[in-house]
Amino acid sequence: MLKQIKEICEKYSLRPWRRRGQNFLISQKILEKIIEIADLKKDDLVLEVGPGLGFLTEELAKRAKKVLAIEIDKNLVGILEERLKNYQNTKPRSESYSTTGVEIIKEDILSAETEKIIFNWLKENLKDKTPTPKGRGSDLQSVGGYKIVANLPYNITSRFLRIFLSSKFKPESMVLMIQKEVGERIIAKPPQMSKLSVMVQFYTQPKIVFKVKKENFWPKPKVESAILRLILFEREKIDEDKFFKILRAGFLSPRKYLLNNLEKGGVIKKEEGEKIFNQLGFSPKIRAQELSVEDWRKIYFTI
Numbered sequence: 001m002l003k004q005i006k007e008i009c010e011k012y013s014l015r016p017w018r019r020r021g022q023n024f025l026i027s028q029k030i031l032e033k034i035i036e037i038a039d040l041k042k043d044d045l046v047l048e049v050g051p052g053l054g055f056l057t058e059e060l061a062k063r064a065k066k067v068l069a070i071e072i073d074k075n076l077v078g079i080l081e082e083r084l085k086n087y088q089n090t091k092p093r094s095e096s097y098s099t100t101g102v103e104i105i106k107e108d109i110l111s112a113e114t115e116k117i118i119f120n121w122l123k124e125n126l127k128d129k130t131p132t133p134k135g136r137g138s139d140l141q142s143v144g145g146y147k148i149v150a151n152l153p154y155n156i157t158s159r160f161l162r163i164f165l166s167s168k169f170k171p172e173s174m175v176l177m178i179q180k181e182v183g184e185r186i187i188a189k190p191p192q193m194s195k196l197s198v199m200v201q202f203y204t205q206p207k208i209v210f211k212v213k214k215e216n217f218w219p220k221p222k223v224e225s226a227i228l229r230l231i232l233f234e235r236e237k238i239d240e241d242k243f244f245k246i247l248r249a250g251f252l253s254p255r256k257y258l259l260n261n262l263e264k265g266g267v268i269k270k271e272e273g274e275k276i277f278n279q280l281g282f283s284p285k286i287r288a289q290e291l292s293v294e295d296w297r298k299i300y301f302t303i
């Protein structure tokens with residue numbers, strides 16, 4: 001794979017761009033493991049973030065019904081279109097491949113425009129289903145309809161998770177290559193919780209499936225990596241702005257008591273907070289990182 005990647009870069013005079021997190025995966029074995037963990041079915045819709053040179057995209061395309069690949073770098077989009085032309089809106093290549101509809105879009109995955117593109121893609125491809133929240137009028141959030149698979153640019157991990165976990169149209173699962181330390185922070189338990197771990201564990205059951213050494217990328221990154229699998233729950237609907245405001249405030253100064261942070265963050269006056277904490281059975285001296293997701297849920301519903 002490394003040889004092929006270097007050849008492509010040479011052919012198109014491409015130099016991997018560090019600021020865009022362009023560290024390409026060069027291990028076929030790890031690529032296969034990602035595919036295995038993604039557990040794709042023939043009628044799955046898959047969103048890939050940052051397809052790069054398209055090696056993972058190609059494997060996704062062979063297995064899923066449709067792949068929507070969002071890539072920010074226009075030079076890579078040009079290469080992808082050429083390399084994956086056999087997979088774009090063509091008929092099944094063989095019995096074992098369900099269909100091969102890859103769409104490559106030049107966009108920033110974090111942009112509002114991308115949200116619209118995904119919505120329209122889901123609308124087009126979800127058979128007989130429009131991506132409306134589960135069971136009209138239900139109290140559950142809308143989960144499902146598509147899966148995300150990505151070797152993420154590491155500098156956008158938190159923002160990416162925040163957007164897709166609180167999206168109106170949440171994926172049913174994500175298989176993500178991320179920085180190992182970030183993965184460890186995500187699966188942390190009290191008293192080592194962070195805003196990130198609460199957010200991810202509120203919506204999903206996260207698991208680090210395996211760790212990946214730097215040597216499996218070109219150019220070699222500075223950090224180690226891990227494959228994180230997130231399976232989303234069907235959660236009750238919440239006011240996500242309110243929930244994130246509470247979380248942001250709670251973690252303002254990790255060394256301070258939660259009650260002080262909540263007051264400083266404009267969530268609740270200290271005296272009122274003390275009453276609520278008493279009612280919930282929390283010590284007034286508790287710190288944000290000591291609370292479980294269930295504790296945050298209780299705070300959200302009581303405030």
Ligand code: SAM
Pocket residue numbers: 020021022023024025049050051052053054056070071072073076107108109110151152153154156
């Ligand atoms: N999928 C390829 C692989 O596995 O080798 C490339 C992965 S590389 C770690 C991250 C990719 O994400 C790069 O192709 C980069 O250009 C792209 N990227 C970076 N920021 C992005 C953003 N905000 N939106 C979409 N793609 C982005």
